[in-house]
Amino acid sequence: MTVQAYLLPRSLPEALGQLAQHGLDVLVMAGGTVAMPLINDGISLPSVVMGLRLAGLDGVERANGRLRIGATTTLTQLLQQNAVPVLREAARNTASWSIRNMGTVGGNLFTPPPGGDVAVALLALDASVTLSSSRSARVVSLADFYTGFMTNELAPDELLAELWVPISNEPTAFLKYGRKHANTPAVVTVAARVTWDGPTVADARIALGAAGPHPIRARDAERLLVGTDLGTDAIAAASAAAARECEPFTDAIATEWYRRRMVGLFVGRALQQLAPGAATEDR
Amino acid sequence: MTAPLEVVGRSVERSDAVGHVTGRTRFAADRAFPGMLHLKMVRSPLHHARVRGIDLSEAERVPGFVRALTAADVPHNRYTILSLIGVEPEEEFVLAEDRVRFKGEAIVAIVAETEEAAMEAVAKVRLDLDELPAVFDVEEALKPGAPIVTHWGNNTFMYEGHPCRRVRLGDVEAAFARADHIVEGVYNSSPIEHAPLETTGCIAVPEGGRFTVYTNTQALYFSLDNTSIILQVPGNRLHFIGGTVGGGFGGKVDVIVEPIATLAAMKTGRPVRFVYSRSEEMQVSSTRSAWRIYLKDGVTADGRIIARKVTSYADSGAYSRQTPYALTKHAANAAGPYAIPNVSIDAYCVYTNRQPTSAMRGFGVTMASFALEVQMDRIAETVGLDPWSIRFLNAYRNGDMKPHRKLADDATLIETMQAAAALVGHELTAEQQAMTSAPRAGGDPGGR
Amino acid sequence: MASTIVTFELGGREVEVLVRPMTTLQSVLRNQLGQTATKDGCRQGGCGSCTVLVDGEPMASCLLPIEDVAGRRVTTLESLTPAEGLHPVQQAFVDEYAFQCGYCTPGMVMLSKALLDHDPAPNDEAIGQALAGNLCRCTGYRPIVDAIRHASGAMSGHDTEPVR
Numbered sequence: 007m008t009v010q011a012y013l014l015p016r017s018l019p020e021a022l023g024q025l026a027q028h029g030l031d032v033l034v035m036a037g038g039t040v041a042m043p044l045i046n047d048g049i050s051l052p053s054v055v056m057g058l059r060l061a062g063l064d065g066v067e068r069a070n071g072r073l074r075i076g077a078t079t080t081l082t083q084l085l086q087q088n089a090v091p092v093l094r095e096a097a098r099n100t101a102s103w104s105i106r107n108m109g110t111v112g113g114n115l116f117t118p119p120p121g122g123d124v125a126v127a128l129l130a131l132d133a134s135v136t137l138s139s140s141r142s143a144r145v146v147s148l149a150d151f152y153t154g155f156m157t158n159e160l161a162p163d164e165l166l167a168e169l170w171v172p173i174s175n176e177p178t179a180f181l182k183y184g185r186k187h188a189n190t191p192a193v194v195t196v197a198a199r200v201t202w203d204g205p206t207v208a209d210a211r212i213a214l215g216a217a218g219p220h221p222i223r224a225r226d227a228e229r230l231l232v233g234t235d236l237g238t239d240a241i242a243a244a245s246a247a248a249a250r251e252c253e254p255f256t257d258a259i260a261t262e263w264y265r266r267r268m269v270g271l272f273v274g275r276a277l278q279q280l281a282p283g284a285a286t287e288d289r
Numbered sequence: 290m291t292a293p294l295e296v297v298g299r300s301v302e303r304s305d306a307v308g309h310v311t312g313r314t315r316f317a318a319d320r321a322f323p324g325m326l327h328l329k330m331v332r333s334p335l336h337h338a339r340v341r342g343i344d345l346s347e348a349e350r351v352p353g354f355v356r357a358l359t360a361a362d363v364p365h366n367r368y369t370i371l372s373l374i375g376v377e378p379e380e381e382f383v384l385a386e387d388r389v390r391f392k393g394e395a396i397v398a399i400v401a402e403t404e405e406a407a408m409e410a411v412a413k414v415r416l417d418l419d420e421l422p423a424v425f426d427v428e429e430a431l432k433p434g435a436p437i438v439t440h441w442g443n444n445t446f447m448y449e450g451h452p453c454r455r456v457r458l459g460d461v462e463a464a465f466a467r468a469d470h471i472v473e474g475v476y477n478s479s480p481i482e483h484a485p486l487e488t489t490g491c492i493a494v495p496e497g498g499r500f501t502v503y504t505n506t507q508a509l510y511f512s513l514d515n516t517s518i519i520l521q522v523p524g525n526r527l528h529f530i531g532g533t534v535g536g537g538f539g540g541k542v543d544v545i546v547e548p549i550a551t552l553a554a555m556k557t558g559r560p561v562r563f564v565y566s567r568s569e570e571m572q573v574s575s576t577r578s579a580w581r582i583y584l585k586d587g588v589t590a591d592g593r594i595i596a597r598k599v600t601s602y603a604d605s606g607a608y609s610r611q612t613p614y615a616l617t618k619h620a621a622n623a624a625g626p627y628a629i630p631n632v633s634i635d636a637y638c639v640y641t642n643r644q645p646t647s648a649m650r651g652f653g654v655t656m657a658s659f660a661l662e663v664q665m666d667r668i669a670e671t672v673g674l675d676p677w678s679i680r681f682l683n684a685y686r687n688g689d690m691k692p693h694r695k696l697a698d699d700a701t702l703i704e705t706m707q708a709a710a711a712l713v714g715h716e717l718t719a720e721q722q723a724m725t726s727a728p729r730a731g732g733d734p735g736g737r
Numbered sequence: 738m739a740s741t742i743v744t745f746e747l748g749g750r751e752v753e754v755l756v757r758p759m760t761t762l763q764s765v766l767r768n769q770l771g772q773t774a775t776k777d778g779c780r781q782g783g784c785g786s787c788t789v790l791v792d793g794e795p796m797a798s799c800l801l802p803i804e805d806v807a808g809r810r811v812t813t814l815e816s817l818t819p820a821e822g823l824h825p826v827q828q829a830f831v832d833e834y835a836f837q838c839g840y841c842t843p844g845m846v847m848l849s850k851a852l853l854d855h856d857p858a859p860n861d862e863a864i865g866q867a868l869a870g871n872l873c874r875c876t877g878y879r880p881i882v883d884a885i886r887h888a889s890g891a892m893s894g895h896d897t898e899p900v901r
Contacts, residue, residue, distance in 0.1 A: 008405040011739070012758040014804055042800040043781035046761070047566055048329075048408030055759060059805045082794075102870020103848070104795045105782050188869035302831060309839030310827040310846055312774020312814040319773035405757075486778045486786055486840040486874055535776075535840030536874045567779035 009045070013056040018167055021061050022140040030162050032056050036078050036113040039105050040121070063167060064110070073171040077112030081124065084111055090171055092178040092197065096127035099182040102189040112166045115148075118156055120191040120216035120259055127180050129213035129221045130197035131171050138167040145170070148221075155219035176201055179276040182215075183268055185259060192216040193260045194268045198276040200236060205282075207231045212244070212276075216259075217252035217269050224248035227273060236281045245274035316535050317505040318490050322560035325492070326355055328553050329407035331397035331414045332573065333389035336425075336642040337436060340387055342417035343397055351413060353406030355557060358398040360384040363552060364521040370544050370610055373514050378441050381608040381645075383519055383548055389418070390438055390607035391642055393573040400553045400561060423642035427581055427602035430641050438607055438640035446605065446613045446638035454620040454638075458692040459631030461587070464596030468587030472668050475583050476660035480576035480604070483649055487535020489574055490564030491546045493554040500551050501528045506544075507537040515544040516551055527551070539648035543575050543610050575647035578603040578612055580656040582623075584664045587631075592672040592682050596631040599623045603653070605638050606645035613638050615653030622654045624692045625661040626702040627683040632692035680706060681721045688728030700726040745806045747772075748816025756803050763787045763798035766813060774814035774843045778872075785871030788844035789813050795851040797870075814843040817850060826850050829888035830881075837875030844871050849885045858889050 013032070015021035025032060033052035035041040036059065044050035063078040066087045073089050084097040085106070100123045101109060114124040115135070125148070134147045137160055148169075151159050160166065178199040184190030195215030201208045210231040212224040227248040234240035249270030256262045278284055308314035331343075345357050360366050360382065367379045385396045397414055401407035422436045429435055430444040438444055445452040465471060491504035506512040509531045517524045534541060550563040565574065580603050587596035601619060605612040620636040669679035684702045691697055703724045710717050744753045747770070754765055763780070766772040766789070775798055778786035782797040789798045790812035817824050823831065826849050836842045845868075852859055852867040859867065864882050873881060 008403075008409060008757070009759040012802060012804055038800045038802065038805075039782050039797075042761070042802075043783075045759070046780035046799065047568055048405075048412060051409060051412060055802075057802060057805060098866075102785070103851075103867055104785065104788055104797045104870050107791075107794045107796050108782070108800060186869075188866055300834075303834070305839060306831045306834075306836075307823070309836050309842045310823060310830045311818045312776075312843040314839050315773070316776075316840065318777065319767070321768065321771070484872075484874055486784060486838070486872060487776070488778070534838060536838045538874070564777075567781055567783070 008051075009055055010053045011055075013054065015056065015058070015061045017062055018138065018165070019140070021056065021058060021165060022138060022163070024056060025165060026140045026163050028054055028056075034058065034165065037080065037109040039101070039109040040113060040117050058165075063112075068173065071173055073173055075111050075169040075171065077166050077168055078110045079112075081106035081109050081111065081114070084124070089173050090131065092127050092131070092180050093124065093171070095180045096124045096197070099180070099188075100124055105189075111169060115151070115166065116158075119218070119220065119255070120193075120257065122221055123182055123192060123195045123215055125221045126195045126213045126215035127178070127197045128169065128171065129223060130178055130199050130211045132211065133169055133171045135166050136168045136170070137161070137164045139164045143167070149223060152220040177280060179279040181272050181276050183272055191259045194254070194265055194272055196269070196272045196276045198273065198280060200231065200277075200280050205235055207234050207236055207240075210244075212248060212273060214248065214252055214269060214273075217254045217265060219253065222252065224251055224273065226251045231277075236277060241274055241277045241281065244277060245270045248273040314533060316487055316533055317492060317503045317531075318487070318562070318564045320492055320503055322492065322494055325560040325562055326400050326402060326553070326557060327404045327407045328398055328400050328550055328561050328563040329404070329411045330395045330569075331399060331411050331416070333385065333392055333394040333396060333418070334416075335389065335418055335420050336392045337421040337423035337438075338389050338418040339421060340385055340389060340396065340416070341419055344415035344417070345397070347413040347415065348399065348410040351401070351406055351410040353402035354410045355400045355402060356553075357410075357414075358384065358400070358549065358553060358556065359396075360386045362556065363519065363548075365519050368515060368519050368544075370511060370515055370542075371614065372518070373511065376609075376613060380439060380441060381610070388421075388440070391644055393569070393644060394607065395549070398549050398553060400557060425641055425643055427579075427604050427637070427639040427641065430639050431637070436642070438642060444640045446609050446616070446640075448613075448617075452637065454616045454634075454636040456620050456623070456632060456634035456692050458633075458690070458694075459596075461596040461598050461631045461633040464631040465585070465587040465598075468595055469590040470588040470668075470671050472586045472588060472664065472671050473584065474660070474664050474667060475581065476656075476663065477582075478580045478656050478659070480579045480644070480646060481649065482571055482574075482576045483536070483538040483540030484570070485534075485536030485538065485540055488565040488567060488570040489541055489546055490562070491550050492560060492562045493547070493550040494560040495554050495558055496528075499526050499528055500554055501530060502547055502551055504529060504531050504547055505534050505537075505541060506531050506547065507534055507539070507541040508544075511542060512544050512547045516548045519548040520552055520555070538650055539577075539652060540574060542648045543645075545574070573644065575606075575610055575645050577649035577652055578605060578615065578646035579643075580604070582656065582660040584660060586664065586668060588668055588672060590672065592668070592674045592679055594627060594629050594668065594683050597624050597629045598632075599634040599636070601634070601636040601657070602639050603637070604641050604643060604646065606641060606643040608645040609638060609640070610645050610647040611652070612646050615648075617653070619653035619657050621691075621693045621695075623657045623661070625657070625665070626685050626700070627680075628685040628689045629683070629692070634692065677706065677710065677715065677717065677721070681717075681724060684724075684726075686726050686729050688732060702726065741804065743803050743807050745803075745808060746810040748812065754803065759802045759804070761799055762789065762801040762803050762806050762811065765803045766798065772813055772815050776840055776843055778840065783872075784841075784844075785848065786841050786844040788847045788871065790847060790851055793851065793854060795848050812847070814846060817847070824850070825891045826853065826884075826888045829884040829891060833880045833884040833887055835876065835880040835884035836873075841871060841873040841875075845873065845881055849881075849888065852885065853889055853892060857893055859885065
């Protein structure tokens with residue numbers, strides 16, 4: 007059915023009120039870069055759509071050692087912040103200029119793979135999200151947010167209102183491998199971060215995009231790095247583990263076979279960027 | 290003696306330049322007409338199926354629905370684009386009858402007041418389909434017991450009674466027997482979509498018993514004449530306006546949108562717009578064929594190719610469109626620009642349950658060139674020559690008989706390679722530098 | 738189905754349109770206002786042929802519900818084209834033969850205009866990054882990059898000769 011009503015709430019409470027009223031019947035849209043193509047082609051035929059562009063949910067600010075990113079902050083706005091450089095790198099590698107002017111950080115979490123590159127960086131950064139309803143608000147870590155392909159923790163009356171990213175000095179590597187240099191779906195996207203305890207790795211985060219039903223952590227690989235010096239052997243072992251544990255798929259961009267091999271290769275390259283002595287390398 | 294040249298050797302502003310940079314160039318779909326209706330297509334979700342029933346009852350209730358067209362509405366529903374030049378049989382259906390042969394095949398045309406209403410009605414058409422076994426590989430399609438795609442025969446286009454386009458020169462088997470090396474290779478390519486920025490489309494406008502059709506076809510008279518046949522109306526009732534094409538590359542020579550849009554304009558008495566979505570352009574419109582090419586070459590120890598056997602398969606998809614012609618061009622070029630005295634070519638146009646394929650820049654020839662030139666490098670490796678030498682050694686000359694019995698009279702391979710070598714700084718031997726495409730002293734080397 | 742009235746600024750003039758819910762800016766421009774310079778290549782934000790500027794920033798008009806544009810400033814190729822002659826970006830596209838079929842050209846010109854507004858002297862890397870969302874199937878992009886460099890020179894007051 008052609009769209010009967012387009013709701014444009016001017017605030018979060020108004021949006022939550024309208025959501026409570028319409029429930030599952032409403033399609034929630036932020037930048038429109040994922041929903042509009044489906045509506046334009048008649049693949050999605052919603053009767054009521056709620057657009058969040060004017061709901062005042064955009065904006066980036068530092069708060070208590072964390073970066074607060076409003077859900078409808080555009081990828082262009084994300085490119086303009088300096089607190090977390092890797093998020094700039096992730097935004098720069100996502101879509102095209104026009105689409106970055108429209109697509110939002112919150113919306114990126116709902117973009118099916120092989121899209122959703124910013125979400126991969128956010129996962130490696132231990133980001134969390136605020137899920138708000140007219141009843142309450144709760145904070146969920148991004149690692150717990152995803153529950154399956156196009157499914158998540160969001161209840162029918164909840165909206166993703168904001169994201170929280172810890173600000174740390176640990177460098178984070180972000181590599182996206184696609185079939186073109188820009189504006190391209192991922193063959194694989196890798197974000198990696200390690201925390202050091204003197205000369206050894208105390209903790210590690212490896213997040214993968216286009217390697218599962220949603221951005222995933224390579225937890226076996228992360229575990230293998232703890233206690234090592236992030237030397238050649240440790241990197242090789244972690245890369246192999248990531249290639250084993252990931253769940254890639256075949257699509258028009260790449261085969262499952264190829265993606266699995268590229269996960270191994272690009273996890274290795276990302277970790278090499280974080281290894282001692284790598285600082286002089288061109289990133 | 291002559292006036293100074295006004296155009297040759299100068300940069301001349303294109304006549305359409307200002308139109309393009311100001312956006313005033315009018316592409317087919319930039320036009321609008323009062324009362325214009327929109328046509329959207331109900332397409333097969335299956336690769337191969339029997340059509341048991343079509344239920345329009347829900348679609349007809351969509352606000353803005355105007356009418357539906359099915360095969361029964363099309364005066365001459367079965368057509369072949371190249372029937373204009375005598376290609377047979379008529380095999381493609383404007384709208385599917387009892388069977389669909391590829392995913393995306395048109396079944397029902399929906400005409401509505403708005404695009405949105407047309408899309409909604411399309412979504413509400415219920416199809417009763419019985420899925421049939423499908424075949425997607427050219428060699429699988431030729432095996433006994435393979436699902437048969439065509440309604441009129443087997444899975445190959447027929448060339449004067451033969452299942453392939455054949456070329457024969459000399460005796461390849463005898464030459465293989467005396468060759469020092471046999472070099473074999475198999476070369477595959479994928480389908481390629483033209484992906485023009487402007488999708489295929491047209492607007493058909495009734496004008497006092499005539500129909501004016503604004504179209505972005507690359508082949509205006511193909512479109513007009515086939516529409517005339519399909520709708521069984523004389524050509525003088527059809528006025529086709531084209532010439533502005535937003536990218537074609539061969540992808541806009543099939544007659545796909547004009548007949549059904551014109552029929553819809555006839556049935557409703559109103560202008561009808563039918564423009565492909567990007568998804569249709571990618572998934573339904575013709576592509577370049579996928580190819581599989583087997584090469585077997587007999588080569589002497591000093592690098593002369595004395596026999597070449599080519600077995601090629603082009604995946605035509607569910608209907609042949611322009612692909613039979615591609616195989617004929619292919620067969621004329623598949624030995625390459627080389628003087629080879631013994632040649633055997635079998636080139637098959639194979640039907641499968643994939644998207645139909647058709648024209649695209651040099652179709653039939655480009656894939657042959659890819660396969661042959663990779664093969665030439667492999668021959669060079671086998672006999673221990675460099676890639677330049679193997680080509681100079683075997684290059685054809687004017688006066689040589691080509692495998693399809695045409696005397697070469699426009700050979701330029703040697704001169705082209707000499708120019709290319711100069712450009713890239715490759716040093717040729719004195720002998721190579723002295724060579725020309727001029728006829729050989731002793732005439733055609735046939736039987737060498 | 739309730740239609741709504743939306744007001745926005747188009748080429749310096751306020752326009753008011755009566756639309757069905759969620760009509761795209763692309764559709765309003767092409768079908769209601771007859772401004773067909775804005776092209777319709779994919780309706781998926783994937784080709785760039787419908788690029789317009791909203792408050793000076795390039796956006797895919799096929800993905801923008803017109804309601805989202807209410808009160809904002811929209812610039813299309815029609816509004817960029819001077820009453821007489823051509824904008825320097827347009828002239829550079831003519832001089833460099835930066836098109837064949839012309840279908841991507843309106844989007845390319847709008848994007849190039851936005852790029853030069855942000856970065857008056859972009860290098861090839863910046864041009865490539867900016868152009869990544871605008872597809873051209875004819876030219877291979879080189880003459881388009883040349884046209885942007887040429888326009889950059891022309892707009893900064895030097896090098897008004899074609900790049901080649």
